[in-house]
Amino acid sequence: MASNYKQISATTQIKTSATILSGLFISAASGTPTITVYDSDNANTSDPKVLDTFTPTAGTNYFFDGGVYAGKGLYIVLGGTVSATILFE
Numbered sequence: 001m002a003s004n005y006k007q008i009s010a011t012t013q014i015k016t017s018a019t020i021l022s023g024l025f026i027s028a029a030s031g032t033p034t035i036t037v038y039d040s041d042n043a044n045t046s047d048p049k050v051l052d053t054f055t056p057t058a059g060t061n062y063f064f065d066g067g068v069y070a071g072k073g074l075y076i077v078l079g080g081t082v083s084a085t086i087l088f089e
């Protein structure tokens with residue numbers, strides 16, 4: 001199945017319904033960069049984390065074989081300066 005994509009450089013609600021996170025491509029990361037991905041349909045950071053906070057590396061692909069299921073949606077919180085392309089179904 002082909003993935004959808006969204007390029008982001010700020011904290012963003014990617015999708016507000018069940019989805020599969022296929023991967024992330026980090027094109028830029030500086031200034032103490034961090035990414036946290038929540039299973040949330042309304043920007044709620046008390047919802048479960050799909051990916052706990054991590055420090056991304058610029059020029060790196062993070063692909064998830066088979067994808068990671070999020071039942072409510074995808075909300076991505078960026079810290080520092082990060083530019084990323086999010087792949088989801």
